[in-house]
Amino acid sequence: MTTLYDIGYDLAEQVERIQDLLAEGASSDSEEVQLLLEGMVAKEGEWKEKSKRVAKFVHQMMLEEKLIATEAQRLSDKAKRIKSTYGYLHDLLLDQMLEFGVSEIEDPVLSIKVKENPWSVVVKNEEEIPAQFKREKTTVEVDKHALLNARESITDIKGIEFIRTKKLAFK
Numbered sequence: 001m002t003t004l005y006d007i008g009y010d011l012a013e014q015v016e017r018i019q020d021l022l023a024e025g026a027s028s029d030s031e032e033v034q035l036l037l038e039g040m041v042a043k044e045g046e047w048k049e050k051s052k053r054v055a056k057f058v059h060q061m062m063l064e065e066k067l068i069a070t071e072a073q074r075l076s077d078k079a080k081r082i083k084s085t086y087g088y089l090h091d092l093l094l095d096q097m098l099e100f101g102v103s104e105i106e107d108p109v110l111s112i113k114v115k116e117n118p119w120s121v122v123v124k125n126e127e128e129i130p131a132q133f134k135r136e137k138t139t140v141e142v143d144k145h146a147l148l149n150a151r152e153s154i155t156d157i158k159g160i161e162f163i164r165t166k167k168l169a170f171k
Contacts, residue, residue, distance in 0.1 A: 004054050007047045014040050 018036050026033055097103070097114055105112040123129070147154070151162055 002046070002050070004047070004050045007043060007050055011040055011043055011047060014043075 014036050018033055018040075021030070021033055021036075022028065093112070094114065097105070097112070103114045147157075147160060148162075
């Protein structure tokens with residue numbers, strides 16, 4: 001089976017050969033140039049058909065990716081709801097055990113015990129904390145949106161290049 005790449009490569013080779021012949025002084029009406037042009041026209045139909053099949057495959061993959069993304073979002077939302085529910089029930093159980101003074105409930109399947117968490121720090125006022133307990137954190141980030149918005153008024157900034165890529169559009 002001939003791939004789209006192979007067909008495109010063959011067509012590019014024929015174009016290059018025609019350009020070489022014309023550069024060498026061959027007439028555009030010469031038999032060799034005409035044969036190459038006829039071959040290109042014959043291959044163009046095959047290339048278009050192959051391109052259509054590849055485009056349909058790419059389009060199907062895009063739709064599948066959207067379907068998977070939608071399903072992933074649905075599962076993510078479900079996980080958030082479950083986490084919220086078990087978090088609420090967990091906190092309710094802990095609060096009630098503390099309120100009733102129960103530190104342990106034994107069961108053959110699952111025992112429950114109230115335990116102390118490790119120490120943690122709650123910062124109430126950062127200004128009052130001594131310097132020995134602080135560390136400096138600096139982050140510098142390029143604002144690409146600002147650059148794009150100012151693109152027409154910017155004359156020359158080293159370190160950037162404005163590019164415009166191509167994409168396929170499916171109808």
